[in-house]
Amino acid sequence: MNIKVLGTGCAKCKTLYAATEKGIAASGASVILEKVEKIDEIMKYGVMMTPALVIDGEVKSTGRIPSTTEITGWIAAATAKGAL
Amino acid sequence: MSLCYPRSKFPLLRGGAGLVAVVAWWLLYRNLESLAKWFSYGLLHLAPGSHLASAVEFFVFELPKVLMLLTLVVFGVGIIRSFFTAERTRLILAGKAESVGNVLAALLGIVTPFCSCSAVPLFIGFVTTGVPLGVTFSFLIAAPMINEVALVLLFGLFGWKVAALYLSTGLIIAILAGWVIGQLHLEKWVEAWVYDTKLATSPGESEAGTSWQGRSQAGIDAVKDIVGKVWPYVLAGIAVGAGIHGYVPQDFMGSIMGKSVWWSVPLAVLLGIPMYSNAAGIIPIVQALLGKGAALGTVLAFMMAVIGLSLPEMVILRKVLKIPLIITFAAVVGTGILIVGYLFNALL
Numbered sequence: 001m002n003i004k005v006l007g008t009g010c011a012k013c014k015t016l017y018a019a020t021e022k023g024i025a026a027s028g029a030s031v032i033l034e035k036v037e038k039i040d041e042i043m044k045y046g047v048m049m050t051p052a053l054v055i056d057g058e059v060k061s062t063g064r065i066p067s068t069t070e071i072t073g074w075i076a077a078a079t080a081k082g083a084l
Numbered sequence: 085m086s087l088c089y090p091r092s093k094f095p096l097l098r099g100g101a102g103l104v105a106v107v108a109w110w111l112l113y114r115n116l117e118s119l120a121k122w123f124s125y126g127l128l129h130l131a132p133g134s135h136l137a138s139a140v141e142f143f144v145f146e147l148p149k150v151l152m153l154l155t156l157v158v159f160g161v162g163i164i165r166s167f168f169t170a171e172r173t174r175l176i177l178a179g180k181a182e183s184v185g186n187v188l189a190a191l192l193g194i195v196t197p198f199c200s201c202s203a204v205p206l207f208i209g210f211v212t213t214g215v216p217l218g219v220t221f222s223f224l225i226a227a228p229m230i231n232e233v234a235l236v237l238l239f240g241l242f243g244w245k246v247a248a249l250y251l252s253t254g255l256i257i258a259i260l261a262g263w264v265i266g267q268l269h270l271e272k273w274v275e276a277w278v279y280d281t282k283l284a285t286s287p288g289e290s291e292a293g294t295s296w297q298g299r300s301q302a303g304i305d306a307v308k309d310i311v312g313k314v315w316p317y318v319l320a321g322i323a324v325g326a327g328i329h330g331y332v333p334q335d336f337m338g339s340i341m342g343k344s345v346w347w348s349v350p351l352a353v354l355l356g357i358p359m360y361s362n363a364a365g366i367i368p369i370v371q372a373l374l375g376k377g378a379a380l381g382t383v384l385a386f387m388m389a390v391i392g393l394s395l396p397e398m399v400i401l402r403k404v405l406k407i408p409l410i411i412t413f414a415a416v417v418g419t420g421i422l423i424v425g426y427l428f429n430a431l432l
Contacts, residue, residue, distance in 0.1 A: 010201030039204055039403065043281050048170040048209035049202045063170065063197055064305070 001078050004034045006042045007051035016051040016065050023071030029079050056081075098300070113152055120145035139330025146368065147322045150240045154233065154311055154318070161232045162306025165197045166299045170206055177223070178214040182266045185219035190258035193226030200228060200397045207404050211274065212281050218266020225417055226258035229392035233314055233364055238387070241371040242380075249428070250384060257388070257420035264416050273409035317365030325372035332372075348382045349425035353418060356389025366390065380432050385425030393417055 005020055007013025017035060024031045036042055036054075045054055049063025053071070055078050060066070066074075123144050124130050130137035173196045177189055198206070203224060210220040230251060239247035271279075370383050398410050405413070 008201060008204065010199070012199070012201065039208070040277070040281060042205055043208055046209070048174070048206045049197065049199075050205055063199070063202065064302075067301075 001029060001031045001075070001082060002034070002056055003031050003075075004036050004054040005051060006036045006045060006047055006054060008039060008042070009037055010050065012065065013051040016053060019065055019068060020053065020071060023068050023075060026068060027072045027075040027079075029075050031075070098297070102300070109152065109156060113149070116145055116149050116152075135330045137330075139326040142329045142372075143322055143326035146241065146325070147319065150237060150318055150322065150368070151311070151315060153236045153240045154314070155307055157232050157236045158307050158310045159303040162303035163299050164195055165306070166302040168192070168196045170196060170198075170202075170209065173223070174210055174213060174215060177210070177219055180215075180219060182216055182218055183263060185216060186222040186259045186262045186266070189215075189219045189222035189262065190226040190255050193223045193258060194230045194255075196223075196227065198227035200394070200400060203397060203400050204403050207401070208278055208281055212279060216266055217271055217274065218262045218264075220262075221265045221413065222258050222262025225261055225392060226255065228394070228397065229258065229388060230254045231391060233310065234367070234387060234391060237318075237364060237367040241368060242374075246380065246384075250387065253384070253424045254388065254392070257392070257417060257424065261413075261416045261420050265413065268412065270409050270412060273406040273412075275404050275406060278404050314364040318368065321365035321368035325368035328369065328372035329375065348379065349385050349422055349429065352382045352386035352425065353389040353393070353421055356386045357393050357414075358395050379429045381425040381428030381430070384428055385421050388421045388424065389418070392421065 003020060005017045045059055047059060047062050052062040053060045055074050060074050120141055124137055124141040125132060130140060173192045177185055180188060207220060211217060235247050238250050374383055393414055401410060
């Protein structure tokens, strides 16, 4: 699974990155976590509010910090999808 | 027994708790003034009329008042904003004619969640999908300038009339400045790569934020985020304000920031530009100064310059705008703020 945190390096982006790390650790899934800071890369996802969370190419949240339960939920859903 | 409620009654319970909280808030808020008097004269036995007493009374009344108002309003605004997303706003604005678009953009700027760190992706997202440049600017001017923290502080410390003046003049500046920028046709000063950016189709927004539970959580998150960030500034500002209130002689500021001094408005604007998030700490100081003879127009101009013309935001926007456009933007908005400052000094 591939998870990206989109954001140009503001305080909230760091918070989201940390929250995502926590969510990954809690779920125990094997994940490649990336930070995307270049603006043209971010725009490729059509995101206008940073930070944003992208799981396997799908934008999950924009402009807010989702709770750890939300993040683990998305990871679990993506894991189930990958197993099919 | 309460533990035996079936799951479906939980929202009711949550709503009930919310109602209790609002009633408690209201009772406490109504009695703050008498509590402050009791604290200063009953508990501390300060001599009425002394410098210290007037400073202490000011502090123990204003600080909880402003923080309570801030918490309630930020919570409410957090919920309202969960109904508006940047994507929805863009959809409304795309292809709108100028003028109508400017008015809509300024109004939407108030309710759409915005953080200056998102100014660049937002700008690109708007202009590449057919939102005119001037309309985009109306949004970018209104979104930071008309903000709930500034409105709460103005309402709490100056009253609803000043808060309403700030809201309406801020809207007018955003509408007119955006319209002027649109008329100047400055697209050539937007970095060329912006218009070449290929935008993915609108991302699928997660559903979690749209239930009522999600919305009240959004309100709570907003309180944690915003009140958590500004309270030290509010505390420091009201403390300094209390000192001025108690100790600085009456009419002291009249000679520096009064109506008769023509350069007070431009000076206030220049001083305001490099200041940023600490606006929350400045308003209480300014309020105390106003009691000592400073002029309201000067104060409003200062406030608007602090949050509407921020240097850090201009630096961020440099990524997508060429310098002449940034200067035009600052000049047009700055002129609007100067007019507001002089107008209210002349009228009030």
